[in-house]
Amino acid sequence: MKIQQNKNNFLIDNNVSLEKAKFVIIPVPYEQTTSYGKGTKNGPSEIIKASPQIELWDEELKCDTYKVGIFTADDFIYVSSEKEFFSNIEKYVDHIINSYSAFPVFIGGEHSITQGLIPPFQKRYKNLSVLHFDAHADLRKEYEGSKHSHASALYPAAVSGAKIVQIGIRSVASDERYMTERPNVKTLLMNENLDIKKLKRKVIDELSENVYMTIDVDGFDPSVMPATGTPQPGGFMWYDALDVFSEVICKKNVVGIDVVETSPVKGFHITEFNAAKLIYRLIGYISKKRKYFSHW
Numbered sequence: 001m002k003i004q005q006n007k008n009n010f011l012i013d014n015n016v017s018l019e020k021a022k023f024v025i026i027p028v029p030y031e032q033t034t035s036y037g038k039g040t041k042n043g044p045s046e047i048i049k050a051s052p053q054i055e056l057w058d059e060e061l062k063c064d065t066y067k068v069g070i071f072t073a074d075d076f077i078y079v080s081s082e083k084e085f086f087s088n089i090e091k092y093v094d095h096i097i098n099s100y101s102a103f104p105v106f107i108g109g110e111h112s113i114t115q116g117l118i119p120p121f122q123k124r125y126k127n128l129s130v131l132h133f134d135a136h137a138d139l140r141k142e143y144e145g146s147k148h149s150h151a152s153a154l155y156p157a158a159v160s161g162a163k164i165v166q167i168g169i170r171s172v173a174s175d176e177r178y179m180t181e182r183p184n185v186k187t188l189l190m191n192e193n194l195d196i197k198k199l200k201r202k203v204i205d206e207l208s209e210n211v212y213m214t215i216d217v218d219g220f221d222p223s224v225m226p227a228t229g230t231p232q233p234g235g236f237m238w239y240d241a242l243d244v245f246s247e248v249i250c251k252k253n254v255v256g257i258d259v260v261e262t263s264p265v266k267g268f269h270i271t272e273f274n275a276a277k278l279i280y281r282l283i284g285y286i287s288k289k290r291k292y293f294s295h296w
């Protein structure tokens with residue numbers, strides 16, 4: 001399976017090969033089940049398009065993180081059917097994480113892609129837990145006739161028995177509430193966890209050592225990430241979210257990340273800029289954890 005380079009690179013055009021890269025960005029412009037605002041299929045390309053506007057020198061981490069090598073893979077696209085897409089993406093992710101050492105960062109697309117992203121990590125890493133950052137619980141068995149719905153993004157992982165720690169949650173349907181009562185699901189409602197220091201402690205206590213992070217941009221407050229299909233008031237502010245993400249990356253072994261549900265609005269660029277900055281900062285935290293730069 002040959003992984004082609006994207007015609008547009010995240011942040012900067014460089015000639016790093018996937019073999020040498022420390023990070024691989026994988027755009028997944030999948031959109032089949034969005035229930036309200038459409039446009040997540042344009043999320044990855046607009047985030048990548050905005051990314052060269054982000055300063056390469058990271059003002060928090062005080063380094064040019066990109067120098068570690070970031071490879072941008074070609075879009076992983078939907079061809080014919082949901083069933084085929086999810087079976088293909090699992091094989092693709094399986095191949096990437098078992099053939100290359102680059103840390104994978106997936107950009108969605110709608111949140112259902114996470115259903116295909118997590119299983120290969122569960123095969124590869126023992127006792128994988130999931131940090132789920134979202135306004136919505138996404139634990140419905142199916143929604144509007146599809147079990148691959150964005151509203152069911154975490155359902156398969158939950159029934160697989162993986163520990164799932166949900167933060168930012170402020171929208172739970174009555175027919176998915178029973179899922180939040182499973183022993184392996186910890187739903188930390190936003191309104192009950194406004195003290196970030198305490199929240200960080202709970203999150204660290206609940207997660208296992210190996211962690212996959214799935215970040216729906218609607219977990220942020222709409223003032224931070226306004227362009228998303230199903231927004232909810234009262235989400236995470238920028239620095240609080242970074243505080244939680246950096247803590248998890250520092251204390252655990254984070255093995256993969258996805259950032260989903262950016263739904264670009266023409267002429268209104270806040271969300272794709274902020275998502276690009278978020279992805280670069282997360283790459284920075286992982287680089288720091290792995291001591292890719294000597295000054296850390």
Ligand SMILES: [Mn+2]
Binds near residue numbers: 218261
């Ligand atoms: Mn959501």
